[in-house]
Amino acid sequence: MKRGYVMLKYIKEHYLPLITFSLIAGVLWFAYGCEPKTRSLLQPNRKVSGPELTIELEALVSMYEIRVDDLEKQAAFQQWFFNQTAEFATTGTANPIGVLMSLLSVFGLGAGADNLRVRKKLKDANNTSKPENENS
Numbered sequence: 793m794k795r796g797y798v799m800l801k802y803i804k805e806h807y808l809p810l811i812t813f814s815l816i817a818g819v820l821w822f823a824y825g826c827e828p829k830t831r832s833l834l835q836p837n838r839k840v841s842g843p844e845l846t847i848e849l850e851a852l853v854s855m856y857e858i859r860v861d862d863l864e865k866q867a868a869f870q871q872w873f874f875n876q877t878a879e880f881a882t883t884g885t886a887n888p889i890g891v892l893m894s895l896l897s898v899f900g901l902g903a904g905a906d907n908l909r910v911r912k913k914l915k916d917a918n919n920t921s922k923p924e925n926e927n928s
Contacts, residue, residue: 854913 803810829839833848840848872894880886 857913 827841829841830845832838832840833845833852876886876894
């Protein structure tokens with residue numbers, strides 16, 4: 793029974809340093825143990841860490857590049873179409889083999905090459921993002 797009394801007496805005499813030490817220990821634990829997080833770029837109601845935010849930014853940049861490439865392909869097709877109609881209007885004849893070859897090259901080969909390029913980018917992004925996600 794004497795030990796409990798001695799401990800209670802010690803706590804009463806040193807309660808201020810004990811509380812201060814406990815608060816400092818809690819703040820240090822929080823500062824060291826809690827990773828800073830911010831709102832996600834893709835899902836604003838979700839919190840993400842720095843490496844996850846970098847991965848999201850890379851994904852957004854990749855999507856931007858894909859969309860710009862699509863716009864460029866559409867503009868190239870539009871320009872090709874206007875060139876073909878201008879040629880038809882000036883000469884009065886159409887070159888069906890040339891039109892077919894142009895269509896195949898614009899849609900077939902260009903789309904296949906673009907799909908391979910996009911798949912490689914996405915695969916590379918997934919491969920680089922996996923180790924960072926496993927550590928967090």
